[in-house]
Amino acid sequence: xxxxxxxxxxxxxxxxxxxxxxxxxxxxxxxxxxxxxxxxxxxxxxxxxxxxxxxxxxxxxxxxxxxxxxxxxxxxxxxxxxxxxxxxxxxxxxxxxxxxxxxxxxxxxxxxxxxxxxxxxxxxxxxxxxxxxxxxxxxxxxxxxxxxxxxxxxxxxxxxxxxxxxxxxxxxxxxxxxxxxxxxxxxxxxxxxxxxxxxxxxxx
Amino acid sequence: xxxxxxxxxxxxxxxxxxxxxxxxxxxxxxxxxxxxxxxxxxxxxxxxxxxxxxxxxxxxxxxxxxxxxxxxxxxxxxxxxxxxxxxxxxxxxxxxxxxxxxxxxxxxxxxxxxxxxxxxxxxxxxxxxxxxxxxxxxxxxxxxxxxxxxxxxxxxxxxxxxxxxxxxxxxxxxxxxxxxxxxxxxxxxxxxxxxxxxxxxxxx
DNA sequence: TTGGCTATTGGACTAAAGTACAGTTTTTCG
DNA sequence: CGAAAAACTGTACTTTAGTCCAATAGCCAA
Numbered sequence: 001x002x003x004x005x006x007x008x009x010x011x012x013x014x015x016x017x018x019x020x021x022x023x024x025x026x027x028x029x030x031x032x033x034x035x036x037x038x039x040x041x042x043x044x045x046x047x048x049x050x051x052x053x054x055x056x057x058x059x060x061x062x063x064x065x066x067x068x069x070x071x072x073x074x075x076x077x078x079x080x081x082x083x084x085x086x087x088x089x090x091x092x093x094x095x096x097x098x099x100x101x102x103x104x105x106x107x108x109x110x111x112x113x114x115x116x117x118x119x120x121x122x123x124x125x126x127x128x129x130x131x132x133x134x135x136x137x138x139x140x141x142x143x144x145x146x147x148x149x150x151x152x153x154x155x156x157x158x159x160x161x162x163x164x165x166x167x168x169x170x171x172x173x174x175x176x177x178x179x180x181x182x183x184x185x186x187x188x189x190x191x192x193x194x195x196x197x198x199x200x201x202x203x204x
Numbered sequence: 205x206x207x208x209x210x211x212x213x214x215x216x217x218x219x220x221x222x223x224x225x226x227x228x229x230x231x232x233x234x235x236x237x238x239x240x241x242x243x244x245x246x247x248x249x250x251x252x253x254x255x256x257x258x259x260x261x262x263x264x265x266x267x268x269x270x271x272x273x274x275x276x277x278x279x280x281x282x283x284x285x286x287x288x289x290x291x292x293x294x295x296x297x298x299x300x301x302x303x304x305x306x307x308x309x310x311x312x313x314x315x316x317x318x319x320x321x322x323x324x325x326x327x328x329x330x331x332x333x334x335x336x337x338x339x340x341x342x343x344x345x346x347x348x349x350x351x352x353x354x355x356x357x358x359x360x361x362x363x364x365x366x367x368x369x370x371x372x373x374x375x376x377x378x379x380x381x382x383x384x385x386x387x388x389x390x391x392x393x394x395x396x397x398x399x400x401x402x403x404x405x406x407x408x
Numbered sequence: 409t410t411g412g413c414t415a416t417t418g419g420a421c422t423a424a425a426g427t428a429c430a431g432t433t434t435t436t437c438g
Numbered sequence: 439c440g441a442a443a444a445a446c447t448g449t450a451c452t453t454t455a456g457t458c459c460a461a462t463a464g465c466c467a468a
Contacts, residue, residue, distance in 0.1 A: 104308060113317070146414060159398050162455070175416055177456065182414095184456085191424090191455075193397050194363050200404065350444060366425070379446050381426065388426085395425080395454090 002038055003103070004064075007045040013092070016043075019099035028055065039064040041106055045092055046070045052081050065106050069094075078113070088112030144186045152179040156192045157199035206242055207307070209273075210263070211249040217296070220247075223303035232259065243268040245310055249296055250274045256284050264289045269310050273298075282317065292316030348390050356383040360396045361403035 003023035005016060010025055023043070042064050046052060048071045065087040070077055073091050081089040087106045090098060102112045145153060155165045162180070166173040180192070189195040207227035209220060214229055227247070246268050250256060252275040263270050269291040274281055277295050285293040291310045294302060306316045349357060359369045366384070370377040384396070393399040 101308065104305065148415065156397075159401050161395075171415085172417055173454095174418065178416075180455085181457065191365075193360075193400055196397055196400060197363050197404075200401075352445065375445085376447055378448065382446075384425085385427070 003041050003043065004039045005043045008047065015093060015096050015099065018096035020103065041103055042066045043069050048072045052077065067102060067106055067112070145183060149179050149183050152176060153183050153195060153199060156180065157196045207245050207247065208243045209247045212251065219297060219300050219303065223300035224307065245307055246270045247273050252276045256281065256288055260288050260290060271306060271310055286315060349387060353383050353387050356380060357387050357399060357403060360384065361400045
């Protein structure tokens with residue numbers, strides 16, 4: 001349960017003190033090199049105007065989870081942080097209870113996302129996902145595909161090779177190819193990768 | 205800190221017992237009417253095949269937060285639950301630690317979303333927000349990849365063939381293959397489709 | 409019954425993709 | 439400068455993918 005706070009100056013904010021009195025304060029310069037001790041969560045403060053991509057990679061190379069404490073957290077910033085590998089991103093001046101909450105979630109292997117952003121994410125993506133996530137990929141496929149073809153298409157979209165599909169469906173690899181030819185034709189795709197992108201909603 | 209568990213039959217599962225021994229068990233029929241007491245979180249079990257929209261509205265009309273305990277939680281189901289107003293959705297048989305985690309998050313006014321789904325939401329929305337530009341894809345790649353490799357990887361992930369990549373980068377197709385071999389090695393993928401899924405956040 | 413659709417498979421082939429081994433040039437950095 | 443990493447390319451090879459032509463068998467509806 002070792003916490004490490006990384007910042008450009010050695011100032012321990014009151015809310016940090018309250019949330020994690022035992023945390024170790026480290027200057028950002030010092031945090032770059034060396035093989036960090038057994039830190040479970042590394043809190044890195046991101047000051048206004050700074051870019052995540054500049055400081056995050058060096059931190060991720062070390063052990064433990066990384067949480068961004070942003071002076072000016074915006075949805076875009078949070079998304080960027082999470083995409084880049086951070087386990088969470090919250091306001092630098094968040095209440096101690098919130099920080100402890102974040103620590104609990106991240107410590108258990110979760111990702112922390114603020115409620116505002118989460119609501120937005122859900123609203124924005126609900127329809128896309130409910131129709132086009134790999135699990136229910138079949139639903140997103142054109143009705144022109146037969147049942148068997150949808151089945152094969154879904155497996156291709158999730159990364160299976162022809163041989164794997166053949167084995168799992170107990171049919172000849174040749175048959176898989178036949179289905180695929182029909183699928184490419186009906187869906188207007190040229191190969192399995194294009195098909196995957198289409199099924200997964202990443203391409204028009 | 206009053207917990208109420210709503211189910212069709214009066215069976216207290218072991219993991220529930222462990223996570224919240226003081227919870228009150230209520231049959232679904234009884235939970236529909238009346239002005240519930242001061243319940244902070246209402247856990248409602250959703251059995252296999254049942255629809256959320258049928259049982260959730262009645263529960264939301266009452267006080268407290270509602271969390272769905274799903275026998276067969278899928279991404280689509282979870283989204284449906286959250287969209288419909290639930291504060292979280294997790295597996296009926298989730299470990300006690302997870303349930304307590306959920307309770308903590310929800311109790312503090314948050315929404316609880318599983319990590320898988322969250323990763324997907326983030327990946328998708330990040331792409332939407334950044335308008336599919338290659339920069340976002342590159343950011344999602346391991347920093348062990350060199351600049352050129354990230355460039356190639358991003359193009360592969362968007363569906364380009366080796367020849368197309370070679371033309372666009374004005375290098376030999378052979379060189380593209382060389383980069384790909386290194387990319388597969390570093391990312392732990394076996395072919396371009398797996399790489400695409402990984403980069404696009406559809407696969408661990 | 410016949411025609412159409414689907415599922416299945418074979419052989420043969422072309423085209424990509426990916427690997428192995430080997431090498432040169434350029435860039436980066438101490 | 440000199441070492442190391444990255445970028446680039448070649449020949450040759452194995453493995454998948456995808457296509458073409460052709461055929462058998464089951465199911466359903468006009």
